[in-house]
Amino acid sequence: MGARRYIGAAERRARLALRHRLAGPARAATPEEVAASLVALHGTDPATVYLAVGARLADPAKTVDDTGRALYEDRSLVRMHGMRHTVFVxxxxxxxxxxASTGLAVAAAERASLLKHMAAAGAPDVAWLKEVEESTLAALARRGQATAAELAQDEPRLREQFVYAPGKSYEGVHTVSTRLLRVLGVEGKVVRGRPLGSWTSGRFRWALAPEHPELDGAGAQAELLGRWLAACGPATEADLKWWTGWRVTDVRRALAAIGAEAVELDGGTGFVAAGDSDPVPGPDEPWAALLPALDPTAMGWRQRDWYVAPELRPRLFDRSGNVGPTVWWNGRVIGGWAQRSDGEITWRILDEEGVGREARAAIRAEAERLGGWLGTTRVTPRFRTPLERELAAG
Known part of the structure; x- marks a missing residue:
């Protein structure tokens, strides 16, 4: 067996530029192309989906219309729970x-938790919950899309409340609709529908999930891991375990199933999809990007030193590890950006290494490009970070 091929930071950045549709010539024509290239778009903050798509479209002018069409009319994109109990598109x-690869395990835990909390609160039993569930799904089928309040008009038991963790310092009151719809979401029975208000709103309607076949869990894990490595490889075992939320045994089994190739990275071993270890040339031209908070590229790996310097993280991430809006130059995070109340896109460079007039001009152009399609819309990240707050305040 020959020595493992070494893939350094420069080549990893080249792969990222092309496969994540960030370099100019690699930009996509549609939101569907963007999502397919990235595998998943973070959906915890509704605005992130649109901002992540807009940053990667060759023509971002129709970002809002085309992304809304894909999500709520064509249903070519779906917002649902996925890895790490997180909402993605x-x-x-x-x-x-x-x-099959991720949702089933999460769903089992979520349903068990709901039943446990209801039982502890003396709430009705499993049979009662099953009746409410079936009635809710039937109401949703009739309505097409509906809010929890609208569904409660058809199924009043959704309004019933129970006390969570009685006697504890974190005691709270939960409504059946809130917990049940979340369970149905992770079970793949319902998905988020069109929001109330604009595309930045987090108040969603619900819709029945599109029908899909039931797949073998191990096979589905191999399929998902293979797609992700094709988009994000090389990645370490720690990266893969973190991104999927799986046990390390599941990660290793999936790596073996797809015949992933081991490569040498700075400081350890990484993996690429089978046949993907050949050198990848970088883009012909340097590139800049303004990526939103929770962008799937910025959040794609657990081990991030190859694209963001550790000393920058306290200002670019919140205390829970959520990344804020970032400024990129040739595959490195060099700073952050924000939108002020008057709509201006403002940015600051934190890492000056290799950043000259060309880089500043390219970043300025990206800021104008972003501001152009945002128009009068104002976007504030759901999870705010120190630099974003500072820049937004002006």
Whole structure:
């Protein structure tokens, strides 16, 4: 067996530029192309989906219209729970894979938790919850899309409340609708529908999930891991375990199933998809990007030193590890950006290494490009970071 091929930071950045549609010539024509290239778009903050798509479109002018069409009319993209109990936007064709590889285990834990908390509160039993569930799904089928309040008009038991963790310092009151719809979401029975208000709103309607086949769990894990490595490889075992939320035994089994190739990275071993270890040339031209908070590229790996310097993180991440808006130059995070109350896109460079007039001009152009399609819309990240707060305040 020959020595493992070494893939350094420069080549990893080249792969990122092309495969994540960030370098100019690699930009996509549609939101569907963006989602397919990235595998999943973070959906915890509704605005992130649109901002991540807009940053990667060759023509971002129709970002809002085309992304809304894909999500709520064509249903070629679906917002649903996925890895790490997190809401993502996936290509519809991938929903069965996500459900079988990740959703089922999460769903079992979520349902067990709900039943445990209801029992502790003296709430009705499993049979009662099953009746409410079936009635809710039937109401949703009739309505097409509906809010929890609208569904409660058809199924009043959704309004019932129970006390969570009675006697504890974190005691709270939960409504059946809130907990049950979350369970149905991770079980792949319902998905988020069109929001109330604009595309930045987090108040969603619910809709029945698109039908999909039930897949073998191990096979689905191999499929998902293979797609992710094709988009994000090389990655370490720690990266893969973190991104998927799986046990390390599941990660290793999936790596073996797809015949992943081991490569040498700075400080350890990484993996690429089978046949993907050949050198990858970088883009012909330097590139800049303004990526939003929770962007899937900035959040793609657990081990991030190859694209963001450790000393920058306290200002660019919150205390829970959520990344804020970032400024990129040739595959490195060099600073952050924010939108002020008057709509201006403002940015600051934190890492000056290799950043000259060309870089500043390119960043300025990206800021103008972003401001152009945002228009009068104002966007504030759900998870705010120190630099974003500072820049937004002016």
């Amino acid at each position: 996936f290509p519809t064709a991938l929903t069965a894979v996500v459900h």
